[in-house]
Amino acid sequence: MKNEPEKKQKIGSALVVGGGIGGMQASLDLAEAGIKVYLVDSKPSIGGVMSQLDKTFPTNDCAMCTIAPRLVSIGRHKDISVLTLSEVEKIEGEPGNFIATVRCRARFVDEDRCTGCGTCVANCPVRFIPQPLDGYADVQLSPETKTLVDNIIAEHRFRQGPLMPILQSINVAFNYFPEDVMKYVSRQLEIPLTSILRVASFYNAFSLKPRGKHIINVCMGTTCYVRGGERLMDRFGELLNVKPEETTPDMLFTLKSVRCIGCCGLAPAVMIGEAVYGKLAVKDIQGIIKKYRGNGHAPHDH
Ligand code: FES
Structure with missing residues (x-):
């Protein structure tokens, strides 16, 4: 121009x-x-x-x-x-x-002819490299892991849309998606790994990296942010010596930033596992971490 x-x-x-x-x-x-x-x-x-x-x-x-x-x-x-x-x-x-x-930058489609139908995204030959159905034959799981995953697959494989419940169960069992397990599931379900990873990487509740036992979700949605969410995040990071999205070396805590956990009236809010800590003050954070560190179990007072 x-x-x-x-x-x-x-x-x-x-x-x-x-x-x-x-x-x-x-x-x-x-x-x-x-x-x-x-x-x-x-x-x-x-x-x-x-x-x-x-x-x-x-x-x-x-x-x-x-x-x-x-x-x-x-x-x-x-x-x-x-x-x-x-x-x-x-x-x-x-x-x-x-x-x-x-x-x-190149868009790789003819903008004058594109109708925005999205078909090219679903059929992208780069993102979705077709895998042979007998792929990942070399993946070896330990006997215990194999039994666990086989049971999960057997429980859900004949349901309509089995992938999601299988991923949810694997997430509960491992707290993340180990690469070999994903490859094994891909092979067993005959679903390309790329399609599985597309689902696995979309949801905030899933992770492709190992996570801590307690996931600290600090809400940075608009209401929590203006009421001090950032200060809470800084304090958690300082006390645990991690940055957002990182896990402590003892694998006890993962610190995450999330957008609105659905309780804006309690802002600023933090969710650890299933427990919600509303109207949280910076001074209370040390005590909360101590409780979770105490015996490794989630406290039940919230
Ligand atoms: S913005 Fe934090 S709970 Fe809604």
Whole structure:
């Protein structure tokens, strides 16, 4: 995208960087004022964080109802060019008369012909490398592990949609998904490992890495965040000497950051295993950790 710079002459087009709600509204306002707009976003689509939210704080407005009309207006506006998967590399000139160099990454689909049906995602030959049905024949599980996994598979394999209950049971048994067990399940169910991993990596309750006995979920949803969730996270990290998503060397605790655990009225809130600690103060954290450390069992006083 180039505007030829002629010194001091103002050119009637604008560059908006970032396609979140602010960038979208700015683009619409500029375009309505008769200015040609180039809206640049590094993501594959515009919408920003708001497109991932259900409600917005503090008014509880429906996020999609806020951005959907703007997305449609931008898509239809003749004076707005949307450049996704793109980043501004450099800007030369002065305000009102500049040249912006924008790098657009390859999208690997013809945007003019794409209808957004998603079929290409489901059939991507790179992500879903077809595996032979007799794959992972060399995977060796210990006799105890094999018996445990065989029992889990036998319990669920003839149900409709057996993968999810099998993964849930394996998660309960191991607290994470050991690689060899996943390969074994893939072979037994004749489901490609990539399809299993796609499910396993989607849910927050699952992990592909070994986790601690107690998983500390510090809520960083909007309500908890504004009421001090970050301070709680810092204190847990300081006392356990781990960062978010890390596990203590004794495999007792894993510290995690989560988005809204469904008890915003108790913010700031933390969930350890099944126990919820609402309106939690930084000063109480040491005592909580001590209780869990005490005998290795979860305390029952919450
Ligand atoms: S934001 Fe923390 S429980 Fe909802």
